[in-house]
Amino acid sequence: MNKIVDKEYFSEAVVKLVIEAPEIARNRKAGHFVIVRVGIKGERIPLTIAESDVEKGTITLIAQKVGVSSIKLANLEVGDYITDVVGPLGQPTHIKKVGTILAAGGGVGVAPMLPIVEAFKNAGNKVITVLAARTKELIILEEQMRQHSNEVVIMTDDGSYGKKGLVTHGMEEIIKREKIDLAVTIGPAIMMKFAALLTKKYKIKTLASLNTIMVDGTGMCGACRVSVGGKTKFVCVDGPEFDAHEIDYDEMLLRLNSYKQEEQVAYEGFVKRYTKP
Amino acid sequence: MESLLEYLKKERDQDWRVEIRSQMKNKDRTALERLAMPEGNPDERKKDYSEVNRGLTEEMAVHEAKRCIDCPNPTCISGCPVGINIPKFIKYIEAGEFLESAKVLKETNALPAVCGRVCPQEVQCEANCFYTQKLNKPAVSIGNLERFAADYERNSGKISVPEIGSYNGIKVASVGSGPAGLAFAGDMAKMGYDVTVFEALHEIGGVLKYGIPEFRLPNEIVDVEIENLKKMGVKFRTNFIVGKTTSFDNLRKEGFAAFMVCSGAGLPNFMNIPGENYIGIYSANEYLTRINLMKAARPDFDTPVISGRNVAVIGGGNTAMDSVRTAKRLGAENARIIYRRSIEEMPARNEEIKHAQEEGIEFLNLANPLEYYADEKGRVKSMKVQKMELGEPDESGRRRPIPIEGSEYEIEADTVVVSVGVSPNPLIPRHLEGLDVSSWGTIKINQENMQSSIEDLFAGGDIVRGGATVILAMGDGRKAAAGMDQYIKERVRNILMLIKEFNTIGDILEFAKK
Numbered sequence A: 001m002n003k004i005v006d007k008e009y010f011s012e013a014v015v016k017l018v019i020e021a022p023e024i025a026r027n028r029k030a031g032h033f034v035i036v037r038v039g040i041k042g043e044r045i046p047l048t049i050a051e052s053d054v055e056k057g058t059i060t061l062i063a064q065k066v067g068v069s070s071i072k073l074a075n076l077e078v079g080d081y082i083t084d085v086v087g088p089l090g091q092p093t094h095i096k097k098v099g100t101i102l103a104a105g106g107g108v109g110v111a112p113m114l115p116i117v118e119a120f121k122n123a124g125n126k127v128i129t130v131l132a133a134r135t136k137e138l139i140i141l142e143e144q145m146r147q148h149s150n151e152v153v154i155m156t157d158d159g160s161y162g163k164k165g166l167v168t169h170g171m172e173e174i175i176k177r178e179k180i181d182l183a184v185t186i187g188p189a190i191m192m193k194f195a196a197l198l199t200k201k202y203k204i205k206t207l208a209s210l211n212t213i214m215v216d217g218t219g220m221c222g223a224c225r226v227s228v229g230g231k232t233k234f235v236c237v238d239g240p241e242f243d244a245h246e247i248d249y250d251e252m253l254l255r256l257n258s259y260k261q262e263e264q265v266a267y268e269g270f271v272k273r274y275t276k277p
Numbered sequence B: 001m002e003s004l005l006e007y008l009k010k011e012r013d014q015d016w017r018v019e020i021r022s023q024m025k026n027k028d029r030t031a032l033e034r035l036a037m038p039e040g041n042p043d044e045r046k047k048d049y050s051e052v053n054r055g056l057t058e059e060m061a062v063h064e065a066k067r068c069i070d071c072p073n074p075t076c077i078s079g080c081p082v083g084i085n086i087p088k089f090i091k092y093i094e095a096g097e098f099l100e101s102a103k104v105l106k107e108t109n110a111l112p113a114v115c116g117r118v119c120p121q122e123v124q125c126e127a128n129c130f131y132t133q134k135l136n137k138p139a140v141s142i143g144n145l146e147r148f149a150a151d152y153e154r155n156s157g158k159i160s161v162p163e164i165g166s167y168n169g170i171k172v173a174s175v176g177s178g179p180a181g182l183a184f185a186g187d188m189a190k191m192g193y194d195v196t197v198f199e200a201l202h203e204i205g206g207v208l209k210y211g212i213p214e215f216r217l218p219n220e221i222v223d224v225e226i227e228n229l230k231k232m233g234v235k236f237r238t239n240f241i242v243g244k245t246t247s248f249d250n251l252r253k254e255g256f257a258a259f260m261v262c263s264g265a266g267l268p269n270f271m272n273i274p275g276e277n278y279i280g281i282y283s284a285n286e287y288l289t290r291i292n293l294m295k296a297a298r299p300d301f302d303t304p305v306i307s308g309r310n311v312a313v314i315g316g317g318n319t320a321m322d323s324v325r326t327a328k329r330l331g332a333e334n335a336r337i338i339y340r341r342s343i344e345e346m347p348a349r350n351e352e353i354k355h356a357q358e359e360g361i362e363f364l365n366l367a368n369p370l371e372y373y374a375d376e377k378g379r380v381k382s383m384k385v386q387k388m389e390l391g392e393p394d395e396s397g398r399r400r401p402i403p404i405e406g407s408e409y410e411i412e413a414d415t416v417v418v419s420v421g422v423s424p425n426p427l428i429p430r431h432l433e434g435l436d437v438s439s440w441g442t443i444k445i446n447q448e449n450m451q452s453s454i455e456d457l458f459a460g461g462d463i464v465r466g467g468a469t470v471i472l473a474m475g476d477g478r479k480a481a482a483g484m485d486q487y488i489k490e491r492v493r494n495i496l497m498l499i500k501e502f503n504t505i506g507d508i509l510e511f512a513k514k
């Protein structure tokens, strides 16, 4: 049982939760995630640790309302408890000084990218960050990103904020402008696929951080498996970061939709039960 | 110290045992028939998760107990990995002293209600029974009797909480809460230690909870054992991954004097054949975890599971049987086992195979999957299998399956459960420098006391043996407890640099106070 001590809405669909988890706060590194379960009938879902405060013993999670579980989580208020939080899970990002980093984040993928950007910056790298979303309201953590990046470029599909265009447009402009030593991309699978295609064209080493369906998060079930370089890997223990040029995104996209039908039914049932007339 | 045989003889010569033996002639005892375990009707039971084996009644148990002739040299005990005093507990049943019988079980077995249900008795105690060995008759049903006595005690509401030795306040930890961890925790608590069990998942019990289904081992039975441990002062911390949530070093700093690593063989193997990552293809661990731990089959729980009409389960072990029988209960029209050898070579317990057959499970033996095919959404729809034949026996003594060229054919399957074994959980071996690990990834230990190459780290269960059994894991837990107790006593002695010989931790603490 972990208590929620702070909550903030980034947009109607995206919330930030600060929760008590002293051990995780102390031992987590950039790239780590946790698995949470809301209610004893809840499902186990992975969420990246966006920030942590060792002194206060808290970690920050960012959740986008996409299905029953994320809505249940986002509906919790300050003072409520999350039934289970376990972590930190996964391999931390391998942080070192490499030169110039291009970090490209889309949607809530920006949340897990924050600690990575921060760590690379602290290691003495120049960090250029591209934040992308459909529209202005969905751009999150801009302030924090500006704090830890040398430059932030904002891209929106509809041009309501920053430049109009996809994340890859923003990335390509920078790649053409200066030498990039390492790219990092986190976001929807389809976005990472195209970001990886782009950097492959320019032969830039690229990391992608994957957010697959998970159950235990300890390597016990294989729900999170993906193909990387033709080999099956478990995202929860081998990842979440992999060489972005080796990932089979199409397979991953299919697997992400494993329960689409079940989720739809569950969602409708949930909405019926919880919306008061 | 008296030898085991002397001890057994002394017990056997006690008046009450002599009296019981004299009540019936051996000839009459051996003339009694072995009673079958009452079972749920296959057509009914395959629709729900109720326990298949319903347990012996008191009359049946006493009848079965009478069959045991209380041999002077009880060979059955040599077949039991934890050396239960089998004739003694059975004779208590014959005498109608069911609670006493349960106490005998608990002298050596921390989880008799569990073992009575899931132990492969047919290859252990019952294989060594006088009836099997000498009379060529069905063995005394030792397993069913074990279950009877343990259930009787539980249902009586008079579960005996073992006596706790004087509390010594020394902190020790178990990493993992499967049978090895639970047995370890019980013994250490009895010796007066301050025991914490760390568990990565949100439930206590390891495979007993997330793997073995309700219809074979109801969770409630495991929970009673856990409650008992809590009464003995054992602390449980769920959602805590040692090596991740915090390191061994930090726990050492928090004052933990030694660790028992029993993190299991959690890593599922796949076959690495084309199409294995299509939707609807699960490891047995995932399939069973979704259903047993996450309750995916219940509409009021959020976790989903795909379970179709044509379910193919690859493998021939207990896990495969549990998966295929679960699929049937989830409504599969065709639930079939695909196994590359013949039914005789299957590692699953005979009882599981029999129950599966009764429930209408199909067995496609001497067949091996080669590839999976999917629809446009990536959901598996069929698979290619190849026929096999059996060649010479391999290292395991089982005849080696050899593919028959050109025998490939396709079968429909909209759900596949891959159950081809597990590997040791790599989390801890990866995390700890200086830990000796075999090429299989199992932790190497000193067989005598279960100590690893890191002095304060003991290990047992599946992380040491690879996928093994509940009873072996439990036995390891107990052995490690004894080993750790010795180790700690020695260390305390050394730390205090005492010449004086102490017998108990209590003595030492007494002295330290002065």
Ligand SMILES: Cc1cc2nc3c(=O)[nH]c(=O)nc-3n(C[C@H](O)[C@H](O)[C@H](O)COP(=O)(O)OP(=O)(O)OC[C@H]3O[C@@H](n4cnc5c(N)ncnc54)[C@H](O)[C@@H]3O)c2cc1C
Binding pocket: B118, B119, B120, B175, B176, B177, B178, B179, B180, B181, B198, B199, B200, B201, B205, B206, B207, B208, B211, B212, B213, B240, B241, B242, B243, B262, B263, B264, B265, B266, B288, B318, B319, B322, B349, B425, B427, B428, B460, B461, B462, B463, B467, B468, B469, B470, B471, B473
């Ligand atoms: C489906 C199935 C059916 C089976 N049927 C039978 C049967 O009929 N009879 C039989 O005798 N055996 C059976 N077995 C085998 C038996 O269950 C195992 O041999 C036994 O459970 C092993 O016990 P264990 O204590 O070593 O580990 P486990 O029961 O595997 O428990 C290990 C626990 O450690 C936890 N853990 C791992 N790493 C960490 C960490 N770093 N920190 C904290 N916790 C951690 C895991 O989450 C897990 O809960 C079956 C197994 C399966 C999967």
Ligand code: FES
Binding pocket: A213, A214, A215, A216, A217, A218, A219, A220, A221, A222, A223, A224, A225, A234, A235, A236, A237
């Ligand atoms: S989530 Fe189960 S193995 Fe990764």
